[in-house]
Amino acid sequence: MLISVASGKGGTGKTTVVTNLALALAGDYKVQVLDCDVEEPNLHLFLRPKVYATEEVTLPVPEVDGEKCILCGACSDFCAYNALALAREKIILFPELCNGCRGCTMVCPVGAIQERPHRIGVLHRGKAGEIDFVSGRLDVGKPLAPPVIKAVKEQDQGKGIRLVDAPPGTSCSMIEAVRDTQFCLLVTEPTPFGLHDLKLAVGVARILGIPFGVVVNKSTLGYTQVEDYCREEGIPILLKIPFQRHYAALYARGGALVSEYPEWERAFREVFLKIERLVRENARTASG
Amino acid sequence: MKIAVTAQGGDLKSPVDPRFGRSSYLVIFDDETQSFEALENPGQSVHGGAGITAAQELINRGVKVLLTGNVGPNAYYVLQEAGIEVYGVSAPTVEEAIEEWRQGKAQPLNSPSTGSHHGMGGRGCMGPGPGRGRG
Numbered sequence: 516m517l518i519s520v521a522s523g524k525g526g527t528g529k530t531t532v533v534t535n536l537a538l539a540l541a542g543d544y545k546v547q548v549l550d551c552d553v554e555e556p557n558l559h560l561f562l563r564p565k566v567y568a569t570e571e572v573t574l575p576v577p578e579v580d581g582e583k584c585i586l587c588g589a590c591s592d593f594c595a596y597n598a599l600a601l602a603r604e605k606i607i608l609f610p611e612l613c614n615g616c617r618g619c620t621m622v623c624p625v626g627a628i629q630e631r632p633h634r635i636g637v638l639h640r641g642k643a644g645e646i647d648f649v650s651g652r653l654d655v656g657k658p659l660a661p662p663v664i665k666a667v668k669e670q671d672q673g674k675g676i677r678l679v680d681a682p683p684g685t686s687c688s689m690i691e692a693v694r695d696t697q698f699c700l701l702v703t704e705p706t707p708f709g710l711h712d713l714k715l716a717v718g719v720a721r722i723l724g725i726p727f728g729v730v731v732n733k734s735t736l737g738y739t740q741v742e743d744y745c746r747e748e749g750i751p752i753l754l755k756i757p758f759q760r761h762y763a764a765l766y767a768r769g770g771a772l773v774s775e776y777p778e779w780e781r782a783f784r785e786v787f788l789k790i791e792r793l794v795r796e797n798a799r800t801a802s803g
Numbered sequence: 804m805k806i807a808v809t810a811q812g813g814d815l816k817s818p819v820d821p822r823f824g825r826s827s828y829l830v831i832f833d834d835e836t837q838s839f840e841a842l843e844n845p846g847q848s849v850h851g852g853a854g855i856t857a858a859q860e861l862i863n864r865g866v867k868v869l870l871t872g873n874v875g876p877n878a879y880y881v882l883q884e885a886g887i888e889v890y891g892v893s894a895p896t897v898e899e900a901i902e903e904w905r906q907g908k909a910q911p912l913n914s915p916s917t918g919s920h921h922g923m924g925g926r927g928c929m930g931p932g933p934g935r936g937r938g
């Protein structure tokens with residue numbers, strides 16, 4: 516089962532949920548975690564994996580052969596990302612804007628374009644105990660996160676439980692991380708900001724047609740509208756984590772709730788059972 | 804010779820738009836025929852590479868001089884490679900900007916005058932700074 520953990524608002528506890536779910540389930544299932552928050556990956560801080568492989572993530576960017584180029588402008592006209600410009604005597608390339616679609620290579624009438632790999636990030640693979648660990652990191656100054664996220668998701672083992680730690684927000688990056696997952700767990704907090712962004716994230720999950728449920732973190736802060744909203748919309752709340760100073764202290768030390776408190780281990784296992792049930796129900800509704 | 808001015812509207816009386824890539828209009832004045840044409844800046848609506856798009860438009864139309872407020876690094880590079888002279892003007896309207904340049908009072912811009920993405924109003928999917936909203 517491929518489960519994404521997303522949030523809308525940042526800092527609500529996506530990584531906390533992924534960490535605890537992974538640790539709670541690792542004894543009984545084969546578990547793989549995929550940190551797709553490539554602009555700010557932090558899952559390694561909590562799972563502390565032994566990294567055994569690091570590879571570069573690249574995009575194919577064009578390289579124009581000035582000898583062959585006839586300055587026709589076909590490539591720069593074609594480029595939807597404005598990564599190519601035709602100046603007086605040469606084609607200018609802005610690799611930062613290139614999305615690696617290869618269209619320029621295809622439209623060049625004289626075969627003047629070669630492709631070369633342009634590094635935009637790295638991928639780490641490792642093991643945290645029995646948990647298989649994959650994490651992507653976008654290079655500083657590079658604007659394109661989705662290709663790195665895609666590279667992380669290509670490491671999906673395809674069996675057992677796979678948990679995707681999605682980036683915050685509801686932009687291309689979050690969509691890339693959440694798409695094609697079987698269930699989306701939306702982590703929120705009981706604040707007006709949390710609710711506002713939860714609604715946006717719910718909208719994305721609905722458009723993508725992915726069944727979803729909510730985790731309310733810091734649930735005792737007192738703002739009840741988040742739970743009211745879920746009730747009105749018929750959105751299942753799968754877990755509530757109350758705000759406790761010693762939980763925050765544990766988090767700050769890089770610890771996990773399930774390692775310290777057996778009741779939280781049980782709670783996170785139950786979350787998974789609820790997810791399984793919701794996915795089954797959803798499949799039945801879809802096929803019926 | 805063709806002179807382009809970035810503008811908020813489509814005629815000679817329009818205010819100068821200090822942004823290059825994301826200005827609303829490009830007003831192109833031909834000092835041989837004393838006529839002008841105005842076009843909506845194709846750069847204003849693209850996700851990324853606004854300055855490059857606007858610069859390409861000027862190149863395609865044979866413009867030799869650009870009068871504007873600020874030019875970012877990518878656009879500046881393209882304009883320079885194409886041999887287009889770039890001037891910063893302080894005049895409030897297009898026609899006054901052309902007059903300022905005629906009198907030799909416009910300041911040549913010898914390097915980009917802003918960083919990338921300076922004139923961006925909204926946020927594109929591919930643009931930087933998606934506003935992570937960390938609590």
